[in-house]
Amino acid sequence: MASSQELFSAVLVSQKVKEIMPDTCHIRPLKRSDFHRGHLDVLRGLTHVGEISEAAWTERFDWMKRCNGTYYTLVIVDESSDASKSIVGTGTLFVEKKFLYELGTQGHIEDIAIAGDMQGKKLGVKLIQALDHIAKEVGCYKTILDCDPKNAAFYEKCGYGKAGQEMHHYY
Numbered sequence: 001m002a003s004s005q006e007l008f009s010a011v012l013v014s015q016k017v018k019e020i021m022p023d024t025c026h027i028r029p030l031k032r033s034d035f036h037r038g039h040l041d042v043l044r045g046l047t048h049v050g051e052i053s054e055a056a057w058t059e060r061f062d063w064m065k066r067c068n069g070t071y072y073t074l075v076i077v078d079e080s081s082d083a084s085k086s087i088v089g090t091g092t093l094f095v096e097k098k099f100l101y102e103l104g105t106q107g108h109i110e111d112i113a114i115a116g117d118m119q120g121k122k123l124g125v126k127l128i129q130a131l132d133h134i135a136k137e138v139g140c141y142k143t144i145l146d147c148d149p150k151n152a153a154f155y156e157k158c159g160y161g162k163a164g165q166e167m168h169h170y171y
């Protein structure tokens with residue numbers, strides 16, 4: 001059972017990954033109080049985010065939490081950083097319920113970002129391992145993702161393989 005502050009229950013966070021985090025870092029579910037810990041700044045390293053107020057951020061958090069069993073956002077927190085920048089990594093598993101594959105459940109890895117000064121320290125690979133662990137725990141038969149070709153080698157190191165062709169239709 002998740003606390004009212006957590007997006008989902010911390011029981012789903014891989015013990016194995018927690019044990020191999022660097023000394024000052026830990027990995028946990030996104031919390032309702034994380035707006036001021038630099039969550040959006042980390043995402044800005046990935047793509048356009050825009051100016052989002054705390055009220056709007058919190059409204060989106062609450063909406064995701066109400067979609068029980070659908071949004072699993074993890075953050076990596078570095079306790080040695082300034083509190084306003086202590087989130088140094090984030091990533092989301094989105095869980096899709098299907099009619100196909102005998103009412104199968106499919107995971108989608110979305111919005112993976114590690115802060116610039118923390119890249120190359122194996123945090124990204126741990127984040128993906130932790131999201132894969134949640135996917136297995138909640139019954140996903142597979143997890144898929146779209147990425148820039150320049151990041152394909154990273155995902156291959158995480159155990160992902162190329163399949164299909166990514167398509168976009170912007171509105």
Ligand code: ACO
Pocket residue numbers: 045046109110111112113114115118119120121122123124125126145146147148150151152153154157
């Ligand atoms: N190309 C090739 N290899 C890479 C890359 C890359 N872009 N990034 C990491 N690797 C390799 C590393 O060298 C390492 O290899 P090794 O085990 O042989 O030493 C391995 O992958 C693991 O690397 P990490 O240190 O765990 O990677 P990092 O913590 O830097 O995270 C990430 C990688 C998430 C791509 C990070 O660089 C980042 O946040 N980039 C900016 C945002 C971004 O592009 N996010 C991905 C969006 S795609 C999506 O969200 C589905």
